Amino acid sequence: MFPNNPLLEPFLIIIAKVILIPVIVLNLIPLLIWMERKVSAYIQDRRGPNRANILGVRLAGMILNFADVVKLLTKEEFFPTGANRFYFVLAPGLVFFIYVITTAIIPFADVLKIGEFTMSFQVADLNVGVLYLFSMASLAVYGVMLAGWSSNNKYSLLGGLRASSQMISYEITMGLSIVTLFMMSGSVSLNDIIHYQSENPLYWNMIQQPLAFILFLIATFAETNRNPFDLPEGESELVAGYHVEYSSMKFALFFMGEYAAIIVASSVLAALFLGGWQVPFLSTQALIDNAVFFLNVIGKVFGVVSILLGLVLMVQFRPGRYKDARDFEVLILGIPALAVGIFASYFFFTQGIYDMPDWAPPVFAASVQFVTFITKVILFCFFFIWVRWTLPRFRYDQLMSFGWKGMIPASLVNLFLVSARMMF
Amino acid sequence: MQLAFFYFFSGLSILSALFVIFFRNTLSAAIALVVTLFGVACLFGLLEAHFLAAMQVLVYAGAVMVLFLFVIMLMNLGREELLKIKLAFLGIIGVITGVCLAILLVTRFMGLSAPLLSLDLGVEYGTVKSVGKLLFGEYLIPFELTSILLLVAIIGAITLARKPQS
Amino acid sequence: MILLSHYIVVSAILFSIGVIGVLCRRNALVIFMSVEIMLNAANLAFIAFAREHGGMEGQTIAFFVMALAAAEVAVGLGIIMAVFKKQGTIDLAKINFLKG
Numbered sequence: 001m002f003p004n005n006p007l008l009e010p011f012l013i014i015i016a017k018v019i020l021i022p023v024i025v026l027n028l029i030p031l032l033i034w035m036e037r038k039v040s041a042y043i044q045d046r047r048g049p050n051r052a053n054i055l056g057v058r059l060a061g062m063i064l065n066f067a068d069v070v071k072l073l074t075k076e077e078f079f080p081t082g083a084n085r086f087y088f089v090l091a092p093g094l095v096f097f098i099y100v101i102t103t104a105i106i107p108f109a110d111v112l113k114i115g116e117f118t119m120s121f122q123v124a125d126l127n128v129g130v131l132y133l134f135s136m137a138s139l140a141v142y143g144v145m146l147a148g149w150s151s152n153n154k155y156s157l158l159g160g161l162r163a164s165s166q167m168i169s170y171e172i173t174m175g176l177s178i179v180t181l182f183m184m185s186g187s188v189s190l191n192d193i194i195h196y197q198s199e200n201p202l203y204w205n206m207i208q209q210p211l212a213f214i215l216f217l218i219a220t221f222a223e224t225n226r227n228p229f230d231l232p233e234g235e236s237e238l239v240a241g242y243h244v245e246y247s248s249m250k251f252a253l254f255f256m257g258e259y260a261a262i263i264v265a266s267s268v269l270a271a272l273f274l275g276g277w278q279v280p281f282l283s284t285q286a287l288i289d290n291a292v293f294f295l296n297v298i299g300k301v302f303g304v305v306s307i308l309l310g311l312v313l314m315v316q317f318r319p320g321r322y323k324d325a326r327d328f329e330v331l332i333l334g335i336p337a338l339a340v341g342i343f344a345s346y347f348f349f350t351q352g353i354y355d356m357p358d359w360a361p362p363v364f365a366a367s368v369q370f371v372t373f374i375t376k377v378i379l380f381c382f383f384f385i386w387v388r389w390t391l392p393r394f395r396y397d398q399l400m401s402f403g404w405k406g407m408i409p410a411s412l413v414n415l416f417l418v419s420a421r422m423m424f
Numbered sequence: 425m426q427l428a429f430f431y432f433f434s435g436l437s438i439l440s441a442l443f444v445i446f447f448r449n450t451l452s453a454a455i456a457l458v459v460t461l462f463g464v465a466c467l468f469g470l471l472e473a474h475f476l477a478a479m480q481v482l483v484y485a486g487a488v489m490v491l492f493l494f495v496i497m498l499m500n501l502g503r504e505e506l507l508k509i510k511l512a513f514l515g516i517i518g519v520i521t522g523v524c525l526a527i528l529l530v531t532r533f534m535g536l537s538a539p540l541l542s543l544d545l546g547v548e549y550g551t552v553k554s555v556g557k558l559l560f561g562e563y564l565i566p567f568e569l570t571s572i573l574l575l576v577a578i579i580g581a582i583t584l585a586r587k588p589q590s
Numbered sequence: 591m592i593l594l595s596h597y598i599v600v601s602a603i604l605f606s607i608g609v610i611g612v613l614c615r616r617n618a619l620v621i622f623m624s625v626e627i628m629l630n631a632a633n634l635a636f637i638a639f640a641r642e643h644g645g646m647e648g649q650t651i652a653f654f655v656m657a658l659a660a661a662e663v664a665v666g667l668g669i670i671m672a673v674f675k676k677q678g679t680i681d682l683a684k685i686n687f688l689k690g
Contacts, residue, residue, distance in 0.1 A: 087455075127551040131478040138486025142458065145493050149451065161497060168490055188552050430592055434600040441604055441627050445611035450619050457623045464604075464630045467597065471641045473649050476633075476656075483656050488626070488663045495667050496619065499674055518613025526606030533598040550649065558650050570657045577661035584668030 017123050025103045025267075028377070029259045030065040035378075036385050037061060043389045056325030057332055075248040080152055083245070087150035092246065092253035095143030099260035102136045105129060106267045107191050109277045109369040110284045114359045121277075121366065122191070129189035130182075133268065134175060137223065140261070141167045144225075144242050147254070151245040159241025162231050162396065169403040170222035170229075176411035177215040180418040181205055181272055190268075194276035199283045206273040211414045213273045215407060220265040222403065224258065227388040231396050266380035267373075274376050277369035284365055291361035294368070296352045303345030310338025430470055437463030454492045461485050472550040597638035604631035618670050618680040622663070629659050 034049075038061060041048025049061030057063065079085060104123040112119045126132050141164045148160015182188050184205075185196035197204050206213045222229040238244070243254045270276060279287065287294065313334030321327055356364075394402070436459065443456035461484045468477035548554045559567050604627055611624025633652040640648025674680050677687065 087451075126474065128474045128478040129552075131475070131482065131552070135478050135481035135486055138482055138490075141486075141490055142455075142493070145490070145497070146455075149493075149497055157497065161494070164490055164494060168487060171486070427592055430596060434596075438600065438603055438607070441607045444623055444627060445607060445615060445620065450617060453620050453623060457626065460604075460627060461630065464634055467600070467634060468637055470592075471597065471637050473637045473641070473652070476637060476649050476652055479653065479656060480633075483660055484626070484630075488660055491663055491667055492619065492623070495671060498671070499680070515614045519610055521613060522606050522610030525609055526603055529602035529606065530599050533595055533602055535595065549644075549646070554646055555649055555653065558646050559653065563650050563654075566654060570654055573661050574657060577664045581664040581668040584665070584672050 013119055014123075017121075021106070021108070021123055022100050022103055024108070025100065025106075025260065025263055026256075028263050028374075028381075029256050030062070031378075032259045032262065032381055032385075033065060033068075034060075034062045035382065036388075037064070039382065039385045040389045043386075053326055053329070055332075056327070056329045058326065058329060059333075072249055072252040077250070078245070078247040080245045082152040084150040084152075087146045088245075089250065091143045091147035091150060092243075092250045092257065093143075094146070095140055095257040096253045096260065098136055098140040098143065099257055099264055102133050102264050103267075105132055105190055106264070106271065107194065107276060108373050109366040111191075112362055112366045114362050120191075121370065125189060125191055127189060129187070129192075130178065130268075130272075131188055133264075134171070137264070138167075138171060140257075143257070147246070148242040151242070153245050155238045155240075155244050156242050159238045159244070162238075163225055163242060166222055166225070166229065166231065166399065166403070169400065170219045170407070173215055173403065173407040173411050174219040174223065176408065176415060177212045177219065178272060180209055180212050180415055183418060183422060184208070190271050190276070194271055194278060197275045197278060199275070199278045199281055199286075201275065201280050204273065204275040204278075209273075209414075209418065211410070212418075215411050215414065216273070217269065218407065220269065221384070221387065222399075224261040224265050224384075226258075226262065226384055228391045228394050229399060230388075230393060231399055262381055262384050263377065266377045266384065269380050270373060270376035274380075276376075277373040279368060279372045284369070287365035287368055288361040291364045292354060292356060295364060296348055299344055299348035299352070303341050303343075303348055306337050306341030306344060308341075310334045310336075310341055313337065426470060430467070433463045433466040433470070436460075437467065451493070451496050454489060454496060457492075458485050458489050461489065474550050475552045475555045476550070594638060594642045597641075598635055601631045601635040601638065604628075604634065616682045618673070618682055618685075621682070622666055622670070626659060626663075629655055 038048045049064040050058060052058065052061070052064040052067045054063055054066070079088065105126055107120065107122040107125075109121040112121070144163040144167070145160045148156045148158075148163070151157075181193055185193045187193060187196070193205075201207065221227075243251060246254060311334075313330045316330045317327075317334075319327055440456045440459035440463065444453045444460060447453040447456060461480060465477045465480035465485075468474075468480055608624045608626075608628035608631060611627065612621050615621055615624065633655050636648040636652045636655070638648075640646060640652075670680055673685060677685055679685065
């Protein structure tokens with residue numbers, strides 16, 4: 001961040017990125033689990049988690065994740081009879097590990113340039129780009145297959161077989177549908193594809209290539225084994241599919257692996273089709289040039305919103321509603337929000353920030369882009385959850401014939417159309 | 425640094441290749457082969473063939489080996505009837521032949537002392553773009569023939585797998 | 591300092607392991623896997639020589655070998671499955687339905 005500091009060697013930055021970027025992705029997992037619970041609750045017209053609390057603070061049910069962690073860590077480790085222990089333990093770790101290392105090529109923001117110093121917000125800008133992602137994601141199928149096989153259970157085996165055949169079938173569509181993006185942007189690197197899409201939402205691939213977008217989206221649903229393609233774990237037929245015999249932290253790894261897969265899929269969707277870190281209508285240069293203005297606007301908006309949030313929370317205070325610590329949650333959250341809001345509004349409305357050191361505008365631009373990217377990722381995650389709780393499941397033969405007879409021809413037609421458009 | 429990586433990945437691939445042929449459990453052999461392929465892909469990466477490394481993992485590990493596992497699971501070879509390696513007369517001859525071949529090849533190739541890193545390769549070497557240009561330019565006809573080969577393979581596989589019509 | 595011989599020796603060792611696998615094992619699937627190891631060893635040699643010459647032709651050949659291996663596996667596994675259905679085993683010593 002600070003170009004004049006000789007201590008920050010590129011090597012240290014690489015180490016920091018290798019640690020930080022997976023941590024960012026892993027931290028989205030509890031958020032996603034919370035979203036899944038809340039969204040499913042509201043879709044089914046109920047409240048969702050609202051009991052678990054720490055000193056009365058529930059954060060709208062997010063505290064339940066801590067209870068989950070405690071529960072999963074303290075559950076009994078269980079090995080089914082006749083299970084192959086080595087593969088049984090290896091499988092969940094493999095699934096989780098594979099999805100975490102695919103995050104290496106996701107760019108979270110534009111390249112940060114401060115004077116001579118440059119830093120990219122992805123672990124590795126490989127020239128094989130998306131191909132790396134595909135090759136790594138295709139390894140995840142081993143985890144599922146091994147889990148199904150080593151459990152020594154026919155439901156698991158069926159689930160594993162279903163998952164693997166489904167994943168290798170839909171991988172073809174996935175690859176074919178984004179070949180058109182490579183053709184248009186002339187590169188397989190995610191960063192180049194994002195640059196090609198520019199900051200104008202009209203040129204984002206979602207608008208430019210709607211068919212490829214829809215095909216890729218459907219294929220990612222199948223790849224992540226989410227509803228309507230969650231046949232591998234279809235509980236009405238296979239109990240829980242390939243992880244039926246898993247308990248404790250080994251189950252948790254599968255569970256987190258599923259959400260990590262959703263996050264990776266969403267970030268790839270966001271990067272390929274929704275302009276990645278591009279802020280709508282604002283290029284990196286525009287952000288850097290107008291950093292002072294935007295920072296003040298953001299500060300003012302933040303102050304006002306925080307005051308309103310604090311007031312809305314505090315108005316809800318009813319002593320004796322639950323008759324325990326939960327009564328005071330609105331105050332515990334509301335008073336700091338109000339205080340921060342008042343302080344921020346006072347500062348930004350009376351003084352504001354007018355002079356910045358040289359390194360500040362690029363850092364500001366990068367952080368705005370980072371927030372934009374995360375927002376897009378969460379939008380896609382929300383879409384995944386929304387679809388899961390509103391659509392019924394396919395039948396298995398329907399899924400396969402849809403994949404082979406519907407999706408693959410459609411992606412070939414799309415490839416043909418786009419090449420024709422490029423030629424003429 | 426590179427030498428350390430080279431030794432690590434070549435050791436990994438050779439060791440797991442040995443596991444492939446000496447594991448009695450067919451599934452373990454297949455998993456060991458995945459590790460071998462992965463190690464070889466990493467060696468490709470060390471040789472600056474990035475596209476080939478990605479393809480190796482994508483095609484071999486991602487598709488070919490999944491088919492192997494699939495077949496193993498469908499056959500459901502029970503642990504009792506796993507085919508044992510009987511070091512019969514032919515087997516011993518096989519091992520001797522293989523070891524002789526290894527000794528012959530290794531002693532023959534030890535002499536190649538061309539250093540690998542002296543050449544200036546440029547940034548394009550081994551990228552998707554340069555391999556693609558070669559494939560669709562100079563090697564277009566072999567490339568198209570490959571697609572015909574794959575088509576033939578698809579038809580052959582379907583013919584073999586289809587239930588006989590009565 | 592990595593020499594060309596390093597990679598070629600690794601390739602030779604892998605190839606010999608594949609040969610031993612083909613000669614010793616009677617499990618059709620494992621023999622198939624050994625063939626894959628041999629193909630990979632050849633690929634490694636191709637790419638190492640390509641690196642030594644600074645050309646890309648070796649890489650294209652390796653690409654073709656991969657496509658070939660994929661085709662071979664599709665048909666080969668189909669054959670193995672068909673034989674398994676007919677004979678109930680993939681032990682090559684026991685598959686003898688061509689004997690008159």
